Amino acid sequence: MFTNLRRTAVGAVAAATLAVTALAASPSASAAEWDCPTYRVCVWNNSSFSGSPTWSSEGSMYGLWSGNGMSIKNNGRYHHGLDHVYWTGHNRYGTISGCLHFPPDKSATTIGGTFWLDSVTWGPECPS
Template sequence: MWDNNSFSGKPKWKSKGNLNKDVFSANGLSIFNNGKRYPGGDHIRYKYTYQPSGKTVSGCLHYPGDTPNSKRTYASGVVLNYAQWGGEC
């Protein structure tokens, strides 16, 4: 995950497992599922909260090569609440 909405530079947060802590990004957020096909554990479910409105959004990313997507970007001022591995979206 990058602390921007353009996937530029080095990722700020990386994890081989679940990320279960709130991380704030004033610059936007880019999320990429870099996993491989693994039934029951190859998709990333995530939730983030816009600041200061408090609106929450949830999503799910497929692994590269699976459809529909393996990456997303979001506008500035967001808190990533969690990113967790799981099965099919």
């Protein structure tokens, strides 16, 4: 009886150790992307989602600048007509724009180099 209890305890400790190891080995960029609070759009002052979001809002954002690239995450949820994020910005090569769905669809993007994010607004379904 004591042998079975000991085996069960050892198995539980091993499983817990594996779970903690898996969490510790997770890439930090992926974890930082999910630091964006629910129902918000978040922007990082880098192109790798490193650290906490630099800017976040439940509404629109305008006139953001970064010399390190930008990462944009739509962490909104379904809300008919206002659950997709449209963004427009520019760099020295011209204007860049896009639309991000809400999770679990494609809800994030990155832009490298110096970038001016002119606007981020909520809107209806992204065009095909």
